[in-house]
Amino acid sequence: MKKTILRVLGFALVLALTLTCFGCSSGSAGDKELVIFSWEGYIDPELLTEFTEQTGIKINYNYFNSEEEMLAKLEAVKGGDYDIIIASDYIINIARSEGLLKEIDKEKVPNYKNLNPKYLNQYYDPDGLYTIPYVAGTPLIVYDPAKVTCEITGYNSLWDESLKDQLVVMDHMRNIIGMTMKSMGYSLNTEDPDVIAAAGEKLMKLKPNIRALDGDTPHEKLISGECTIGYVFTSQVSAVLSERPDFAVCYPEEGMGFGIDSLFMPSNPPHEDAALQFMNYMCDPEVSARASVFTQYINCNSAATQYLPEEFLNNKAVNIPDDILGNIEFMEDISPEATEQMNEIWNAFKQS
């Protein structure tokens, strides 16, 4: 018995060593490498393959699942290890204040001129030194008109009693409390403690309507019929519409929150030249169009419009009319006291 076990273990050990040898032989960093850090499935793999074919630079795609985790990791490696990071505006703002961004040598990124000026020089990068906008988005309300009986015009409609246990919203404190404040007519960056407290009370009344809090795959819940209405991110709205074209989209009349995801270099990238080449590549109009179609988010490149396919331009989620786009605001960082107050409200909300 003991001998058999030893033999089996020995076999397993040999197997492990063989696998190790395989592993060692296939991995070789070399000079021509680019280390990307972003959400999984956020970049079209075909675009990456073509980049490698064009430039000979191999891509090493690492994933993170939350932007705060990304920043913690970035700080621990002192802005090294990674070449290109794609993340949201508010975290880039924090990274900027921590000194973790590297300036872009615009001469090596001639395609920069293609970018839509509407999306440049925002609050997180006022002089446009560090970032290249990748895609943009705004959360919208999407619902099943066959099952939802009340009229949906904006955030306030979500509080309707007929929607009991039907709603899915993202599991994100700032987004949801912000939405509540907007439904009351305030900015989602309000720091006034009285306003925040009132929003907290209003938020509690929403809890009975909420069936689930999900920021990752709410579209699955809407497609399967588990929930009949949702306040979800742009690409998720698209996903719902692609499987259930019968669903309707609502641009909340109280005004929308907006976010831009951008490429940036951390302060100490191991392969800066490759990074700049990649940035230039992503600003190419055709590449940018394909990236937007793949991610199903709003395109930020003026020269890319001609390459966007018909169904993308007709998609209500990713092609928002300019007049409605005028009524947007970014989610910026707020004072620590306000964050703390919101955090308490959020905890109480989750418990109820």
Added chain:
Amino acid sequence: MWPRLWKGGSPLKKAEPAKKKYDRHISPTVWILYIWTVLFVALPLVYVVVITFLKKGDVWGITDQFTLENYQKLFSPVYAKVFLDSFLVAVSTTALTLLIGYPFAYFTAKFSPRLRSFIILLLMAPFWINSLLRLNGWIILLKANGAVNTLLQSLGIIDEPLKILYNNGAMMLGMVYALLPFMITSIYNSVEKLDWSLIEASRDLGASPFKAFVTVTVPLTVPGIVAGCVLVFVPSMGLFFISDLLGGAKTLLLGNLIKNELMQARNWPMGATLSIAMLLFTFAFILIYKKVTGAKNLGGIR
């Protein structure tokens, strides 16, 4: 059949002088565990404790200002409720896994040796498939247009799909599912070592099967029960992804709270404080549990 500690001294060693209560020197094989633990457990723990006394940075990170506010905030009603809720979930999970796990382990131990080890291997095999993937399997089964609902609807038992997911029931299902193997293996380890002749003896002395079970089998398997309960209770205090995936993220358990504090609230000191509180809470629970069940040695958990 001496249910004593090995180091207590066996009657066969009468010739040697009685051992001192504590040996001066530590057995060399323990050194490696000692060093490893100090380096990679104690030191990071020190870091965690240290940051519980620091103030969080305004926007990000930690400052080096000393403060006790994290501990003061610990006693607020919101956090107290979280501890209570998590405790209740953990206790229910432990009870349910014990209820299902003990009979399973007991029955399995009575089968032939080959069948026994086969069943245990069968039990453990899926464990090596990623747990998130397995939980996702449950979602696919239980969702509104999933297998269960479709079956029930086609059989005409229900008209509208049942709302099985995204409530406490679904969450408990997930917790029990994830932690059952721990309970079973611990109890099984204990039951397998049982000297069945003791039970036969009690039956010979006139005890009913039930009485024999309660007065002989259960006390002898207490180490396994306790080890199993600890292995289930401890993780269930800290798990957050099951309540997120299957419970609709609508409850606030300790694991979720700590994650929130670290990530969304960016309050690392508070997250650390809550973790230390959870650690102390868990230790206290184990101590009390030990006293109550009267187990002197929980098979390694003092």
Added chain:
Amino acid sequence: MKKNNWLSKLFVILVLLFNYLPIIVVVVYSFNASKYSNWAGFSLQWYEKLFRNSQILRSLNNSLILAFSSCGLSILIGTAGAVGMARSRFRTQGLLENVSMIPMMMPEIILGMAYLAFFSIIRIPFGMLTLIIAHTTFCIPYIFINVQSRLVGLDPAYVEAARDLGASPTRAFYDVTLPLITPAILSGALLSFAMSMDDVVISFFVTGTTSNTLPLQVYSMLKMGVTPEVNALCTLMLMVVFGGIGLYYLLTTLLKKEKKQ
């Protein structure tokens, strides 16, 4: 007793079924022609795509190396520690036991962040080494608990007898103690292997850019909602595990036949 037999067998089967239900789902969907959860016909395309997806294969490789190494290391450290502690008592014994179990009792996310800070302070670059250190540390308690639990019930007479017959402490250990605690080591090892192959949170914080692990990959893909290649991978892994079990039984049956002859 006969009456109980079928009842107990039924119970065991039901529990095992409960255990395997979601896995059957994963296996079935690995053959689904559609990426989403609506059945669209039988297809082997995900298996094809899996073998062409070098990223998943590399992360599988990394995870296996990591799991075997940390499992092996924790077996060494945990068993040595448990055996040593059973032999002699020393003052800080209880403290050492409790502290070594802390990784099991703390939420993974705080452990992850603690290791992040710790490794960056002592300047160990993130990668396979940090992964192995972290995984070994949280695997040790599982081995330790199991082995010590087994040692407690062990009759000291066995070892005393061996010593009385002239065996050195080492010999006594190898010939008497080790065979008796091997089942405990194995069950602890199975648990820690599974824990290592499942770990996401700690792995994220201590991994480097070249050491992506399978659970990290799976978690990221799950967050995006679709995991068809991973379903295929898990089905294959399950087949390997079952194949291994089958092989083991084959070997033992053959050995038994050998012994009889």
